Amino acid sequence: MMRLRAFFLLPAWAFTLLLFLAPMGIIVVYSLQTKGVYGGVGEPWTFENYVRLFDPLYGVILLRSFAMAGAATFGCLVLAFPLALYISRSGTRKTLLLNLVMLPFWTSFLVRTYAWMFLLRDTGLINSMLFGMGLINEPLPLLYNDGAVVVGLIYGYLPFAVLPLYSNLERLDKGLLEAAADLGAKPWEAMLHVVLPLTAPGMRAAGVLVFIPSLGAYLTPDLLGGGKSMMIGNLVQNQFTSARDWPFGSALSLGLMAVVMLLLWALLRRDGEEML
Amino acid sequence: MSELILEGIYKDFPTHRVVDGITLTIPQGCFYSLLGPSGCGKTTTLRMIAGFDEPDRGLIKLAGRTLNGLRPYERPVTTVFQSYALFPHLTAAENVAFGLRRRKDPDTAKKVRDALELVQLSAKADRLPAKMSGGERQRTALARALVLEPELLLLDEPLSALDPALRKQMRVELKELQARVGITFLFITHDQEEALSLSDRIAVMHQGRIEQMGSPQEIYLTPATRFVAGFLGAVNWVGDVGVRPELTRISRERPPSGMRVKESTVSSAMFLGDCFRVEAQTAAGQSLVAQIAHGLGQFERGERVHLWWDPSDEMALPE
Numbered sequence: 185m186m187r188l189r190a191f192f193l194l195p196a197w198a199f200t201l202l203l204f205l206a207p208m209g210i211i212v213v214y215s216l217q218t219k220g221v222y223g224g225v226g227e228p229w230t231f232e233n234y235v236r237l238f239d240p241l242y243g244v245i246l247l248r249s250f251a252m253a254g255a256a257t258f259g260c261l262v263l264a265f266p267l268a269l270y271i272s273r274s275g276t277r278k279t280l281l282l283n284l285v286m287l288p289f290w291t292s293f294l295v296r297t298y299a300w301m302f303l304l305r306d307t308g309l310i311n312s313m314l315f316g317m318g319l320i321n322e323p324l325p326l327l328y329n330d331g332a333v334v335v336g337l338i339y340g341y342l343p344f345a346v347l348p349l350y351s352n353l354e355r356l357d358k359g360l361l362e363a364a365a366d367l368g369a370k371p372w373e374a375m376l377h378v379v380l381p382l383t384a385p386g387m388r389a390a391g392v393l394v395f396i397p398s399l400g401a402y403l404t405p406d407l408l409g410g411g412k413s414m415m416i417g418n419l420v421q422n423q424f425t426s427a428r429d430w431p432f433g434s435a436l437s438l439g440l441m442a443v444v445m446l447l448l449w450a451l452l453r454r455d456g457e458e459m460l
Numbered sequence: 461m462s463e464l465i466l467e468g469i470y471k472d473f474p475t476h477r478v479v480d481g482i483t484l485t486i487p488q489g490c491f492y493s494l495l496g497p498s499g500c501g502k503t504t505t506l507r508m509i510a511g512f513d514e515p516d517r518g519l520i521k522l523a524g525r526t527l528n529g530l531r532p533y534e535r536p537v538t539t540v541f542q543s544y545a546l547f548p549h550l551t552a553a554e555n556v557a558f559g560l561r562r563r564k565d566p567d568t569a570k571k572v573r574d575a576l577e578l579v580q581l582s583a584k585a586d587r588l589p590a591k592m593s594g595g596e597r598q599r600t601a602l603a604r605a606l607v608l609e610p611e612l613l614l615l616d617e618p619l620s621a622l623d624p625a626l627r628k629q630m631r632v633e634l635k636e637l638q639a640r641v642g643i644t645f646l647f648i649t650h651d652q653e654e655a656l657s658l659s660d661r662i663a664v665m666h667q668g669r670i671e672q673m674g675s676p677q678e679i680y681l682t683p684a685t686r687f688v689a690g691f692l693g694a695v696n697w698v699g700d701v702g703v704r705p706e707l708t709r710i711s712r713e714r715p716p717s718g719m720r721v722k723e724s725t726v727s728s729a730m731f732l733g734d735c736f737r738v739e740a741q742t743a744a745g746q747s748l749v750a751q752i753a754h755g756l757g758q759f760e761r762g763e764r765v766h767l768w769w770d771p772s773d774e775m776a777l778p779e
Contacts, residue, residue, distance in 0.1 A: 362532070
């Protein structure tokens, strides 16, 4: 029995070790080396890359990333909660609505982000509609700023917030709402004092699922921020491409990972196994 | 007078009529039971009084005020739910305080203390529902509903989730509690023993209608229909009359004159602890049951006996 289990687990272990841990190891090694003259890495071994992480210049970018990911997470939760509540009360149409929430995954994220550029740019759909209605005389600056990035992140990660909230709300005993009403709670009071506290695990799960990928996002800030709105993900990308500083890029990505793991650990310690 | 009046209540579900013209009056301070099998419409009736469902037709009046159209949170009625529906994120005390806080009651703390004391739960005030026993959950649900001093307390089979020993104990406590607080209780149950032992008045429901209303004795001793007679206890039916097994005697020697007698053969004799249950077949092939005390002798299978009863114990209920 034990041997059979080991046999079937082998592919997963092999996959994880080779394709997950090995690249991680490589990154760790890179981060401790010095950049070569024409890119690449080489001797001498050094902690210099990690020391550079504490340069205020990068600290600002990290803080900006936190703020943008935080705003995107907040936006996702605010939008996802009523949506998840609505779906959980939609009876036979639940499956259809859940599939609609996941519909965007059927096309590439890159293509969808370009579509957002067509929506937001000066001659885009929104600006031309507002212009056509005579509400504006010159286009609103919708693209290439922090707002555009946050909207793009919210758009991209909204499904990740809807699904855990939906499964939490779905499990919520409907009898509790009747009990609340019976005890004199108006619908909004029942929402505030019963549904919201009991949805906290789903909120935390949704928050983590949106915040972590938002923090490391690089495609959205790159396209919708137009290079003016840099996040930590873009910084990492720059080190590997234009700056050709692989060791510092590696140190940056490991630093980001450490911050994320610290956050997760703090959250998981509170929730135990309740989350996800 | 804070009495509850239901006037011609009807409720249809998509497939059938659940409540089919119920009219009744529950006096103030009464322990009133709606008794009936599952699907008889008793729970739907309760839900319409609480405000979770609206009747298609008919009036619900409490203390002279019409409740129709009021939302559940606007009605002076609280409920003890079958599954208790305690808020899992709140302690016993916080559950009890829930309704008072919605009213912004300035005496919340004191009222919560008193209510927990009333149900003997003061020691468990800080416990979450997940850490409570079934009985403690039930007491919390009771305290939570009673602390709001409703004009009417609805109880939806509140004892059915408890184990049998605890159920009997809670039955006694519930009765005492009602006497102490003086609030009108409307108790929904399918357990005839529960209804008989607790209630001042009982309405027996069947297929959306009330078959009979009356005191427990009236309902049990002089049932109005065959359904009521059969639902409240076992009956030996002989033509148009029925007699309860505990009023049916059995003997080897001839019974006194004036008794109704059936010559029979014992087909089974079971010892039930507090009595013997003897089943016998008449010459016509009919099966009758007698429930007799230990002192009245033992009967063997196949034995020829006289089954008999006093004609005044008969219930005349033509089919």
